[in-house]
Amino acid sequence: MDNLENIYFFITLISVTITILSLRYTITIKRYIEQFRIVSKKVSNKEFHTRLNISAKGQLGELTNNFNYMIEKMGDNIEAVEYKHLQLKSILKSISHGILAIDINGNILLINDEAKKIIQANLDQTIEGQNIATAIKEEKILKEISKFRGSNTNEKSRLTMEDGTVYTIKVDPVYLQNTVNVIIGSIINIENITEKVKLENMRSDFVANVTHELKTPLTSISGFVETLRLNENLDTQTRNRFLAIIESESDRLKRLIDDILLLSAIENTESRVLEKINLYDTFNEVKDMLSYIAKNKDIDFSHEFLDQSLYVISNRDYIKQIFLNLTENAIKYTPEHGQVKVIVGSNGKDIILQVIDNGIGIPKEDIQRIFERFYRVDKARSRDVGGTGLGLAITKHIVKSLNGKIEVKSELNKGSEFTVTIPKKIS
Template sequence: MEELITIMFFIILISVIIAILSLRYTIRLRKYLEEFIYVSKKISNKEFHTRLNISAKGELGELAKNFNEMIEIMDSTITEVEYNHLQMTSILKSISQGILAIDIDGNIMLINEEAKRMLKCSKYKTIEGNNINLVIKEEKILKEILLFKSSKKSKKIEITTEEDIVYEISLDPIYLQDINNIIIGSIINIEDITEKVKLENMRSDFVANVSHELKTPLTSISGFVETLKLNENIDINTRNRFLGIIESESDRLKRLIEDILLLSFIEKKGNALLDSVSIYEVFIEVYDMTSYMAREKNIKLLYEFEDKSLKVLGNRDYIKQVILNLVDNAIKYTPENNKICVEVFKKDESIIMKVIDQGVGIPQEDINRIFERFYRVDKARSRDVGGTGLGLAITKHIVKSLGGTIKVKSELGKGSEFTVTIPSKNFL
């Protein structure tokens, strides 16, 4: 009986010990589980600096160690992804061209701000993830993208919008990495080449106009020289008249070449000598040069300077050229018995110069083009008065080189008003 009691005692003792150990282990395991739950919540809130603080050994300790290492890897990976994303976003923002990437179904995967502007996308809607049919409002570009979608060959086209903006669009397929026959989308590069096209057209027109302008006097000179060579018996008056025409055409050719060279030099921003230039002194020189022309037509050349001491930092010859071109044009295109007024004054920290005439005026449809090279409102009249067609183009470029602007108001048959504005940064 005593043996049975002893066995029962040992069994109860062992059971109590096991129960105590189990309870202690359960409490400890629960504490570790709470630590796991706490840290996992921190991680889900992107607090990747959090770590498990468990000093357990064995498998639980190995689990805690692996969990902490996993957090470190996640933190490092997410930081790298965020940095790469920031780099990509910065690159896209800095690109002056429009970049658009779409998947095989036409959903937008990536787009930069310039592309949004070009494609007339809404500024207030999320663009990524939406289909191009829902967000692209520029119909001509949308049509080309839809036609290209899923194509395996790259394509480059030019599109002119309703607003006369010219876009060059490059469309390229996007292939699945390392697999050349599976297309996952398209990337579209959009570049605004409006100015480039305008410059190319201007260059082409300039070459054609120069060729024409040079050919006319050269043909005339060549023709009269040939006539004089083949007809030795021409009377002296006819010969002198022919020689006078040759001289006149030669002078015209010289003026034309000089204007072309001057315009080219100004456009290339040549290192012209800058000096303190008195506008009043330069104007008086121009006045002395042109007043006889005004007197011949009984035109009163009036002037008014609010401050005769006004000076600008610029090239004296260029500034003289501006005043001379405007005054000379005013005299040439103003009928007899009228007046021309030149006004110079300061306004809003700018120097303003106005040349106002009572001339033939400029048709409204021509006003926006008179500063183009070789553009003439009345070609026959311009040649009669000796114009090369480059005077106003030269004037505009000189004023532009000073950081200024030139504008014109005109009414056909009543006269014109040219206004030159030079900003304060050129004052002295």
């Protein structure tokens, strides 16, 4: 009987011991699981600095070490991805063209701010994830991109908008890595080339105008030379008249070439020699050159310098050219007994140069175009007074090179007022 009781006691003792050990192990496991839960929650909130602080051995210890290593590698990988993403965004933002990447279905993967402006999207709006059909508000651009979407070749087109803006749209296919026939999307480059097109048109017009302007006097010279050569018995008066015409056309040709060379020199900033130029002294040189023209037309040619010490840092010939072009034009296009006045002063930060006349004036519809190369309000009259059509274009370029501006007020048959504003401190 005693042996049976001892067995029961021993069994009970073992059971209690196992129960206590199991309970203790369960509590430990539960504590470890709670640790895993807390740490995993922090990791899901991107707190990759957190770690499991469990001093366990065996398989649980190995699991702990592996989990901590996984957190560390995950943090490093995400940090690297975020850094690369930041680099990519910075690169995209710095690109002056509109760049967007789309997948094969037309969903936007990446887009920069310039592209958002072009497609008329809100800069603060998240466009990534949207389809181009809903994101792109410009119908012409959407139609052009949709036409090339999924193409396996590089496509390029030029698009002119209703407001005159010109874009080039280039679509490049994106292939699945290590493949040459599986397209996963497209990179779209939209470039605003409006100014480039304008310059191309201006260059083309300039060449055409130069050709025309050179051809006219050359044709005239050639014609009269041929006439003189074939008619040796021309009377002296007729011969002299023809020679005078040839001389006049030659002078006109020389003036035209000189003006073209001057324009080229103004645009070539590298060859520019800068010095301190006194405006009063420079104007007096021009006044001496033009006084006889004004006197012959009985024009009251006056000037008013509010400060004779005013100067600019520039090329002396350029400043002289501003005075010469504006003043000579005023005298040429002012009828006899008229008035031309030059006023130079300062408002503190700017030098203000005005040339005022009571001449024939400029029609309202021509005022916006008078600074264009070879543009003439009255072509016949301009040629009669010896104009090349480049004077005001040259003046505008010079003023622009001085960081200044030129404005004109004019009324037909009442006169014109040209105002040049140049910053005082010019480097």
